Amino acid sequence: MGDLKQTPLHAMHLSLGAKMTAFAGYDMPVQYKPGVLKEHLHCRAEAGLFDVSHMGQILLTPKSGDVADAALALETLVPAAIAGLADGRQRYGMFTNDEGGILDDLMIANRGDHLFLVVNAACKDADLAHLQAHLSDTCEITPIPDRGLIALQGPAAEEALAALAPAARDMRFMDVIVTDNAFGELWISRSGYTGEDGFEISMPGDQAEAFARALLDNDAVAPIGLGARDSLRLEAGLCLYGSDLDTTTSPVEAGLTWAIQKVRRTGGAREGGFPGAARILAELTGGPARKLVGLRPDGRAPMRAGTPLFAEADGGEPIGQITSGAFGPTIEAPMSMGYVTAAHADTGGTIYGEVRGKRLPATVVDMPFRPATYKR
Amino acid sequence: MKFTEEHEWLREEDGLIVVGITEHAATQLGDLVFVEMPDTDIEVAKDDEIVVIESVKAASDIMAPIDGTIVEVNDAIVANPELVNEDPQGDGWFFKMKASDASQMDDMMDADGYAKFIG
Numbered sequence: 015m016g017d018l019k020q021t022p023l024h025a026m027h028l029s030l031g032a033k034m035t036a037f038a039g040y041d042m043p044v045q046y047k048p049g050v051l052k053e054h055l056h057c058r059a060e061a062g063l064f065d066v067s068h069m070g071q072i073l074l075t076p077k078s079g080d081v082a083d084a085a086l087a088l089e090t091l092v093p094a095a096i097a098g099l100a101d102g103r104q105r106y107g108m109f110t111n112d113e114g115g116i117l118d119d120l121m122i123a124n125r126g127d128h129l130f131l132v133v134n135a136a137c138k139d140a141d142l143a144h145l146q147a148h149l150s151d152t153c154e155i156t157p158i159p160d161r162g163l164i165a166l167q168g169p170a171a172e173e174a175l176a177a178l179a180p181a182a183r184d185m186r187f188m189d190v191i192v193t194d195n196a197f198g199e200l201w202i203s204r205s206g207y208t209g210e211d212g213f214e215i216s217m218p219g220d221q222a223e224a225f226a227r228a229l230l231d232n233d234a235v236a237p238i239g240l241g242a243r244d245s246l247r248l249e250a251g252l253c254l255y256g257s258d259l260d261t262t263t264s265p266v267e268a269g270l271t272w273a274i275q276k277v278r279r280t281g282g283a284r285e286g287g288f289p290g291a292a293r294i295l296a297e298l299t300g301g302p303a304r305k306l307v308g309l310r311p312d313g314r315a316p317m318r319a320g321t322p323l324f325a326e327a328d329g330g331e332p333i334g335q336i337t338s339g340a341f342g343p344t345i346e347a348p349m350s351m352g353y354v355t356a357a358h359a360d361t362g363g364t365i366y367g368e369v370r371g372k373r374l375p376a377t378v379v380d381m382p383f384r385p386a387t388y389k390r
Numbered sequence: 391m392k393f394t395e396e397h398e399w400l401r402e403e404d405g406l407i408v409v410g411i412t413e414h415a416a417t418q419l420g421d422l423v424f425v426e427m428p429d430t431d432i433e434v435a436k437d438d439e440i441v442v443i444e445s446v447k448a449a450s451d452i453m454a455p456i457d458g459t460i461v462e463v464n465d466a467i468v469a470n471p472e473l474v475n476e477d478p479q480g481d482g483w484f485f486k487m488k489a490s491d492a493s494q495m496d497d498m499m500d501a502d503g504y505a506k507f508i509g
Contacts, residue, residue: 050446051421241446314424316444341423
């Protein structure tokens with residue numbers, strides 16, 4: 015374990031009795047004393063604090079001084095519309111490759127004179143190299159490794175954060191602000207990865223523990239590990255890079271068409287112009303060969319990642335595979351997502367997952383499994 | 391009460407052997423979310439994988455600790471798997487067996503031995 019990196023909250027996790035695990039090269043808390051189920055339910059009922067400091071924070075500053083130049087430059091790497099993103103707003107996007115697959119998914123914020131990106135921990139070095147290879151003519155690309163990142167999620171998140179940073183109260187979903195307080199400069203977005211209303215807060219690394227403990231002093235706030243983070247995001251129907259998204263899955267197959275705004279699609283003013291546009295635009299028009307669908311197993315047995323899927327209870331070739339599967343503590347039932355051939359992707363259909371040699375029925379459902387409660 | 395290296399406990403009760411998983415095992419597995427029981431009145435051999443459990447983390451098998459016949463299974467933990475985490479050595483029992491050869495239990499650990507085993 016000696017090679018694992020530590021976040022600024024590592025000592026706090028240990029002092030809170032976290033069970034640690036290796037994740038994306040970091041020693042991270044997988045659960046605290048209450049365990050995954052209770053942590054999950056606590057986040058839905060009150061508020062959960064997540065250490066996401068392992069994720070990559072990157073500034074993209076236009077050399078021209080005009081943020082529109084950074085936005086247009088970034089549009090050459092992502093299918094999302096960034097040039098239209100207002101000051102103080104954030105948008106979800108993904109880096110695509112020439113084959114129309116996904117290199118990483120990320121959050122992109124317009125902070126007036128520059129863009130702020132948050133990328134996945136496992137991809138951050140590759141993302142930086144990718145940005146430097148393609149955008150260094152137009153932008154300064156600045157990794158921010160010395161800041162902490164905390165997610166505060168759940169119905170009590172607003173009250174808890176507003177006690178320390180009152181400006182948070184006036185934010186709506188996907189707003190971003192920069193605000194000073196006793197913990198230094200906070201970079202706050204009203205977003206997250208649980209389907210709950212909540213925030214992601216970047217702060218100076220040397221203030222991270224003090225800030226986290228100030229939040230945890232609120233009785234409504236409990237620390238949540240990676241275990242519950244995964245079941246929360248799955249209930250919310252949110253994809254996990256490396257599981258549900260990878261270099262072979264296109265954004266259209268993954269159902270992320272909402273993250274490809276009209277202006278970037280066929281006939282739009284800034285049509286295409288991102289890696290893999292030929293495949294992605296064709297799939298937008300003609301439909302993909304396979305689709306990511308939500309599945310609710312009819313029984314109680316979870317269908318986990320890797321479970322092969324079949325059209326029939328007996329015989330036939332697989333029509334796809336589960337990419338994420340777990341028990342949903344809020345819906346009190348197992349839930350999965352996976353790719354199936356388009357012919358079997360219709361909501362309401364029954365397909366079969368092969369679990370321990372048995373074909374078990376599951377119903378294709380719309381996601382999320384549990385509706386989001388964002389403050390729009 | 392006797393204990394196995396597979397983290398099961400066995401307790402004699404009214405001529406039957408009640409079997410469950412230890413508190414240590416329940417803690418290590420994390421919250422259980424699914425239990426699949428064998429049929430009753432079936433004969434099983436020691437080390438047969440007869441129960442499937444899934445926790446929030448992963449699936450595991452529970453093996454028959456001795457040869458015998460499954461007489462009764464605990465339907466309460468099928469309906470409410472969390473019961474295993476709440477009371478693993480009481481209400482969270484798994485099944486009751488009629489032992490073919492109760493002497494198979496002689497070499498199993500007692501509570502002190504198991505405590506040393508899990509260290």
